[in-house]
Amino acid sequence: MSRPLWALTAHELADALRQGQVRPREAVEAVLERWQSTNTLLHAYLGVNAEAVRARAERLASQAPQGKLFGVPVAIKDNICVRAEETTCASRILRGFRPPYHATVVERLEAEGAIILGRLNMDEFAFGSSTESSAHGVTRNPWDATRIPGGSSGGSAAAVAADSAFAALGSDTGGSIRQPAAMCGVVGLKPTYGRVSRYGLIAFASSLDQIGPLAKDVTDAALLLEVIAGYDPRDSTSAEVPVPPYRERLTQGLQGLRIGIPRECFVDGLDPEVRRAVEEAIKVLRQLGAACEPTSLPHAEYAVATYYILATAEASSNLARFDGVQYGWRNAAPRGSLLEMYQRTRAEGFGAEAKRRIMLGTYVLSHGYYDAYYARALKVRTLIKQDFDRAFERFDCLVTPTAPTPAFRFGEKLEDPLSMYLSDIYTISVNLAGIPGISVPCGFSKTGLPIGLQVLAAPFQEERLLRAAYAYEQATAWHTRQPEVAETTPSR
């Protein structure tokens, strides 16, 4: 093979391992080397347990190849529990927390032979769109190290883009898989709410959170989804809906597919280069046989406001459990009451964005404001969901930009939380409605920054969006472009 091993996609590597052309240990060494040479610059990983990774590769090498991901190293966002590995949600307050169990998705990856590679950086508790709120420092965008990788799964997207992971898991509450995927030029899929078990995902907003793959191409995304999806008795919100063989169904083409283009997504605030790239992509979809027509999501304009009420309300109650007693880190001052210990631990443990969200969430749930904010937001959420229901009566898929702009520079939006929140304007309504969405690369800005196309479908129709995304990917070459990441030799 002329390409280095780390440059293979997950499915190419899985095929090579199955056929015995590559051994698990070789795959592991290749990706560990790539991680070492890129992580000083990018900081996509918070930690890699190289010893455990090598040990697992050795164990697999003594077995006959078995499972869809046999020997394939996969990296995990830091809010998904991996037994005995420090899992911090990129927060100081969870320093030293080692989960006693695997998340269901991790169990499923291992059951199919995958090798769990390491912990990926993220915004603290997944609050953010830039990975700048991580307590462990920022992750850099492999296409331009002066820019953010997107967020909150910025580490996942950067690692996949830089080939320091064959694939990764992220989580998406308002766009956190799709937006960084778009900004790093990789594929990111948020499944239908309930498609993938959340057992072992440290909760941000329980009615919105979903785990999903970040991958080098659409085939890899389909392969990973196939492995992690399905009912789990340990997550009461996971759905008992059969999991189709997504990978086999990719090649059905676009002939006869009806695609809606929501008008509301092409208004002020959309970067002209992003607009142009998405319009070109729609032309390609037409040429491939899809019938593309305008449609409308009339309540889309309320999505960001609605989300920041519901998501903060849920976050404020989910974060109440981090008080220095059960998990992670505790303020060590020897004196004072229990209440003071809580206060000191939380004051020191949470970063500024986490505190902002706890305060906002507590406020909208408080007596006197509950009806005005929380209860109203729930009603608007229903209206947003109904917009999608109506659109999917006429269309198989909807297509929008994933994010309004390409990756921005560090610090650009830190002083203005509202402008940061607006970078999820196209992804947030998808979580409110619980439907699936995928982002695929659809072009580059003049300065060489990736742009993403978002494809949406009705609940449990991941098959359709994968099919559309695959047909588009096959007709274009965007996904084959690689960033040139300056390698550095780490000091050992």
Ligand code: GLN
């Ligand atoms: N950027 C959004 C937020 O800050 C979405 C984050 C996410 O999906 N986890 O809430």
